[in-house]
């Protein structure tokens with residue numbers, strides 16, 4: 001007989017909008033974002049807390065959404081990469097990555113953007129060391145780090161952390 005799993009109701013604010021859904025207690029936050037809310041910009045790269053492709057902001061702090069259950073987000077606030085754009089316009093940080101060729105296949109990019117967003121929200125003019133530390137939990141398998149650093153430096157120079 002198939003196992004019956006009781007679902008739990010949760011209400012989560014994602015990108016400024018409130019969602020109420022019933023989820024299985026074992027559902028991961030990244031699955032909730034992608035499958036229940038159709039926010040597929042948050043990627044799954046490893047599912048083991050290593051790659052950072054699933055990085056979101058959880059109450060303003062970066063979190064790997066594959067390491068949390070969806071129910072843990074109940075009554076909390078999440079920002080995903082979709083929440084960066086405004087009025088159908090890419091955020092200046094996203095533009096900086098495009099302008100600096102800060103991506104290749106782009107799989108790691110949403111996670112790197114979220115880590116960078118938090119860094120620039122807190123640190124106007126980050127040092128090289130601070131930049132490296134901020135994205136240390138984000139792995140780029142295309143190894144395009146030099147242009148990623150360039151994009152972050154360009155974004156910092158534009159004062160992008162203050163644009164939201």
Ligand code: FES
Pocket residue numbers: 043044045046047048049050051052053054055064065066067
């Ligand atoms: S999918 Fe979460 S860290 Fe890789």
Ligand code: FES
Pocket residue numbers: 103104105106107108109139140141142143144
């Ligand atoms: S751009 Fe391909 S994994 Fe980073």
